[in-house]
Amino acid sequence: xxxxxxxxxxIRGIVGYQPITPDFMLRLAHAVGQVLKRHHKRPTxxxxxxxRISGYMLESALEAGFNSAGVDVLLLGPIPTPAVAYxxxxxxxxxxxxxxxxxxxxxxxxxxxxxxQGSKLNDAWEIEVEQQLQLESRWAQSADLGKTKRLDDAAGxxxxxxxxxxxRDLNLDGLKIVVDAAHGAAYQxxxxxxxxxxxxxxxxxxxxxxxxxxxxxxxxxxxxxxSAVQEHKADWGIALDGDADRLQLVDANGRLFxxxxxxxxxxxxxxxxxxxxKGVVGTLMTNLAIEKAIHALGVDFVRAxxxxxxxLEELEKNKWILGGEGSGHLLALDKHSTGDGLVSSLLxxxxxxxxxxxxxxxxxxxxxxxxxxxxxxLQAGQDWKSSDALVQAQEKALKQLGDTGRILIxxxxxxxxxxxxxxxxxxxxxxxxxxxxxQSINLSQK
Numbered sequence: 273x274x275x276x277x278x279x280x281x282x283i284r285g286i287v288g289y290q291p292i293t294p295d296f297m298l299r300l301a302h303a304v305g306q307v308l309k310r311h312h313k314r315p316t317x318x319x320x321x322x323x324r325i326s327g328y329m330l331e332s333a334l335e336a337g338f339n340s341a342g343v344d345v346l347l348l349g350p351i352p353t354p355a356v357a358y359x360x361x362x363x364x365x366x367x368x369x370x371x372x373x374x375x376x377x378x379x380x381x382x383x384x385x386x387x388x389q390g391s392k393l394n395d396a397w398e399i400e401v402e403q404q405l406q407l408e409s410r411w412a413q414s415a416d417l418g419k420t421k422r423l424d425d426a427a428g429x430x431x432x433x434x435x436x437x438x439x440r441d442l443n444l445d446g447l448k449i450v451v452d453a454a455h456g457a458a459y460q461x462x463x464x465x466x467x468x469x470x471x472x473x474x475x476x477x478x479x480x481x482x483x484x485x486x487x488x489x490x491x492x493x494x495x496x497x498x499s500a501v502q503e504h505k506a507d508w509g510i511a512l513d514g515d516a517d518r519l520q521l522v523d524a525n526g527r528l529f530x531x532x533x534x535x536x537x538x539x540x541x542x543x544x545x546x547x548x549x550k551g552v553v554g555t556l557m558t559n560l561a562i563e564k565a566i567h568a569l570g571v572d573f574v575r576a577x578x579x580x581x582x583x584l585e586e587l588e589k590n591k592w593i594l595g596g597e598g599s600g601h602l603l604a605l606d607k608h609s610t611g612d613g614l615v616s617s618l619l620x621x622x623x624x625x626x627x628x629x630x631x632x633x634x635x636x637x638x639x640x641x642x643x644x645x646x647x648x649x650l651q652a653g654q655d656w657k658s659s660d661a662l663v664q665a666q667e668k669a670l671k672q673l674g675d676t677g678r679i680l681i682x683x684x685x686x687x688x689x690x691x692x693x694x695x696x697x698x699x700x701x702x703x704x705x706x707x708x709x710x711q712s713i714n715l716s717q718k
Contacts, residue, residue: 275395275398275399276402277300277402278398278401278402280579280581281374281384281579281580282382282383282384282385283382283383284376284381284382284383285380285382286379286380287379287380292326292330292380294329294330294332294333295333297333297334297337297383298333298334298336298340299337299405300334300383300401300405301333301334301335301336301337301338301340301341302337302338302340302341303401303404303405304317304337304338304341304367304404305317305338305340305341305342305418306341306404306410307397307400307401307404308341308343308366308367309341309342309343311366314342314344315344316343316344316345316346316363316366317338317343317345317365317366317368317369318345318348318356318359318363318365318367318368318369318423319334319347319348319369319371320348320349320350320351320352320371320426320457321349321350321351321370321457322353322370322371322372322373322456322457322485322514322515323455323456323457323459323480323482324371324372324373324378324381324482324485324514325378326378326381327372327381330371330381330383331347331371334369334371334383335347338418339417339419339420340411340412340417340418341410341411341412341418342412342416342417343366343418344418344419345418345419345420346363346365346420346421346423347421347422347423348422348423349422349426349427350459350480351426351427351430352430352458352461352516352517352613352614353370353384353515353516353517353610354516354608354610354611354612354613355426355427355430355457355461355516356369356370357391357608357612358390358429358433358608358609359423359429359430360386360387360388361388361389361609362433363423364388365388366388367385367386367387368390369383369384370383370384370515371383372384372514372515374514374515374517375454375486375490375491375492375514375518376486376514377486377487378482378483378484378485386609386610390608390609390610391609391610392581392584392610394585427460427461431461431464431465431468434461434465434612434614434615434618435465437607437608437618437619438621439622442622442625443469443470443625444469444470445470445471446470447470447471447507447508448471448472448474448505448506448507449466449472449473449506449507449508449509449510450473450474450501450504450506450522451463451466451474451475451478451510451512452475452476452477452478452490452491452510452511452512453475453477453478453490453516454477454485454486454490454491454492454511454512454514454516455477455478455479455480455481456477456480456486456512456513456514456515456516457515457516458512458516458614459477459478459479459480461516461614462516463475463478465614465618469618474504476496476497476500477489477490486514489511490513490514491511491512491513491518491520491599492513494511494520494522494528496511497511497522498522501522501526502526505524507524508521508522508523508524509521509522509523510522512614513600513613516612517580517601517610517611517612517613518599518601518611518616519531519534519600519613519614519616519617520600521534521617521620524630525632527632529635530599531597531598531601532554532558532559532562532596532597532598532640533631533635533638533640534600534602534616534620534631535552535562535594535596536562536565536566536635536638537620537623537624537635538616538619538620539566539569539571540623540634541619541623541626541627542594544627549592549594550571550572550590551572551573551590551592552572552573552574552594552595553573553575553576553586553587553590553592553594553595553596554573554574554575554576554596554597555576555577555578555579555583556576556577556578556680557598557643557680558575558597558598559598559641559695560641560678560695561638561640561641562638562640563575565638574586574590576595578597579597580596580601580603580610580611583595583596583597583601587603587605592605593605593606596611596616600613600616602619641695641702642695642696642698642699642702642703643693643702644693644694644695644699644702644703644705644706644707645691645692645693645706646692646693646706646709646710647684647691647692648689648710648713649689650688650690650713651688652688656690656713659712661712661713662681662709662712662713664712665708665709665711665712666679666709668708669694669705669708669709672701673694673701676696676697676698677695677701677705678694678695679693679694679695679705679709680692680694680695681693690713692709692710694706
């Protein structure tokens with residue numbers, strides 16, 4: 273069955289347009305409730321949200337939909353996505369629901385789900401929900417309707433969870449840290465976590481008004497963080513996105529580190545401490561320099577499709593614990609069941625504090641390969657896979673790159689585009705090969 277509503281990370285869209293409307297959210301929650309009742313006698317669902325103004329409307333609709341199916345609801349208020357995953361597991365709930373569109377602007381919103389173990393649900397579950405949406409609603413009798421309560425200390429519980437991820441014999445005393453919460457879900461929580469571990473905290477992006485989430489702040493707009501680190505002469509800058517499941521990190525010199533580099537730092541620290549790490553999972557976009565550096569540590573490396581859910585699936589398949597994306601989605605499954613920007617930042621800080629070195633010092637000798645990304649618009653029905661011109665261009669590029677680069681060609685999941693990425697040690701070679709391949713695709717359309 274082709275999924276109509278679910279994408280790579282739940283359901284997302286523009287508020288006021290299907291499916292991000294209150295009537296659909298009521299139907300969705302009712303359908304999810306019916307699916308849950310096949311496996312739970314009296315299901316309980318947790319609902320958290322970010323700071324978008326539309327969250328109030330969608331929360332009310334979801335609450336009504338779940339109650340109408342005989343499902344109890346526990347409201348968490350504004351709270352990070354990974355906090356919902358943790359609390360779902362801690363509260364022994366049947367399901368966790370997040371109302372968020374992550375790094376998108378406030379006009380968008382979406383829904384994500386976590387199972388009882390705090391992990392994202394698989395494709396089969398999403399298909400089952402979509403099938404249920406096609407059936408007529410079956411309202412619960414009055415005596416069987418669900419009830420709703422609020423978990424007032426949700427934020428405090430999650431703060432303690434984050435702090436427990438940091439080594440008990442270390443602290444952040446004497447460090448100045450700028451925290452940018454993107455005017456999002458972690459605006460109250462993130463500054464407290466670092467402060468309670470001993471840091472002097474300077475906060476930006478921590479004054480949400482419902483309309484300013486991710487607005488020139490946060491992980492997708494690191495310039496605000498870079499400026500604040502310079503202004504406060506801080507040791508570190510940490511930026512989260514709107515739902516706080518990914519991060520960007522800046523050092524005192526204004527050097528910005530991406531998720532690939534931070535993943536390597538987490539791995540390196542564990543190996544230094546004597547842990548046995550068999551393998552690490554990246555994505556198709558993970559920088560080749562990081563893959564080679566991981567292999568140099570004697571650790572296997574596997575690439576998953578782009579998306580943290582696919583990284584998680586690959587980790588679970590191999591029974592590994594470390595994985596992530598260059599965008600800053602990082603997973604350490606012995607610390608949390610999902611990607612967590614706060615926990616990941618603490619693990620990186622822990623590695624640096626323990627080594628008494630900066631990230632630049634720990635990454636000495638590793639230089640990321642330049643990547644050139646070109647989007648090529650496709651004509652309707654174009655069969656790019658059978659293009660002889662594309663095959664020839666790829667073969668020519670591979671000969672030029674040798675073992676010092678790679679090529680990735682993948683269709684967009686949302687637009688009629690073909691994404692061409694070429695990575696090489698030499699930036700000029702990366703660019704020329706990418707342009708040659710993109711030109712071959714355009715020629716095949718004529």
